[in-house]
Amino acid sequence: MPSRSQVQRLLADGLDYEEAGHRLGVPAGQAFLIATGLPADGGDTLTAAEQHRAGMPQESTQHLADPPAENPTGKDGTRRWLRRRAVTDRWMRQAAEQWDARPKGDRAPGDVHELTSVLTRDHDRVTGLLKQLKALPGVTKGGTGPDLARRESLVALIAQALESHEPAEQRHLWPAVRDALDTGDRLADQAVEQETEGMSTLTALRGTSPDSEEFDELAERLESQVRRHVAFEDAVFTRLRENLPQQDRERLGAEVVEAWQSAPTVPHPHGRQD
Structure with missing residues (x-):
């Protein structure tokens, strides 16, 4: 299981969660959860402190929880x-x-x-x-x-x-x-x-x-x-x-x-x- 520091290091290098997850061998939503401690589906109302956690993107994270299905x-x-x-x-x-x-x-x-x-x-x-x-x-x-x-x-x-x-x-x-x-x-x-x-x-x-x-x-x-x-x-x-x-x-x-x-x-x- 990748650590929080590993995920955040890749984010600091300019990678997004999809690419960071790919490099670490985990889904993008899991990489987001490791980095922030929050689910990517956005189901919970975030507090002001949670909104400013390290690794929190400005845009919606729903797509990280529901990646495109492959047939x-x-x-x-x-x-x-x-x-x-x-x-x-x-x-x-x-x-x-x-x-x-x-x-x-x-x-x-x-x-x-x-x-x-x-x-x-x-x-x-x-x-x-x-x-x-x-x-x-x-x-x-x-x-x-x-x-x-x-x-x-x-x-x-x-x-x-x-x-x-x-x-x-x-x-x-x-x-x-x-x-x-x-x-x-x-x-x-x-x-x-x-x-x-x-x-x-x-x-x-x-x-x-x-x-x-x-x-x-x-x-x-x-x-x-x-x-x-x-x-x-x-x-x-x-x-x-x-x-x-x-x-x-x-x-x-x-x-x-x-x-x-x-x-x-x-x-x-x-x-x-x-």
Whole structure:
């Protein structure tokens, strides 16, 4: 542990706390604490005597307590290591060969009819795809060629799900919300605005190369937008269950499922068939 005299000697030589701490092998905030006996976060009200202690700078010391964070995943060396690791690891290669991102199970099982349950299950399938997308490294995190191809396939699967999910909500859910809830118009308008923003991001994402930083930025934006929209709809579903009779919700749920079942089947992005 450096002594107070060591820190103050370096300060007297014209160094700031960052450089003094670097030379002594301690964080800048710790160097400040050693020199002054005070925390660098400025959380305490200083007395006049403390303000004039040796080593007290004139400017704020908050930056010494909260140094800039460094993200190692953005370094070129880290990215190269991740690429080598993915290529040489037998289990990772085997998992990649068996990879199939499609959600398991029926989209709408026969025992699920009620509107909010049908839509919640579909939300879970979409958020599951988004979690896979987030888990796969993009180009900014050293993703390999296969990683980027899988991310592109996941985006295609998300698009397939939302291209039938959103129209079903706009045709069956939001009219019911407008009729059943006293604030239904406002809630429906807000939801449609969120859906429009999300679909705009998704359209841009589908038109962007997966080996670009823009793809990664759009993917993060889409994940955030969908997560926020799902949370919003969950709150609306709670109110709808309280205000719309069960039989009406069952009827609407059946109409949503029928719309999905009559929609054209879209092939898997990688050409796989069930």
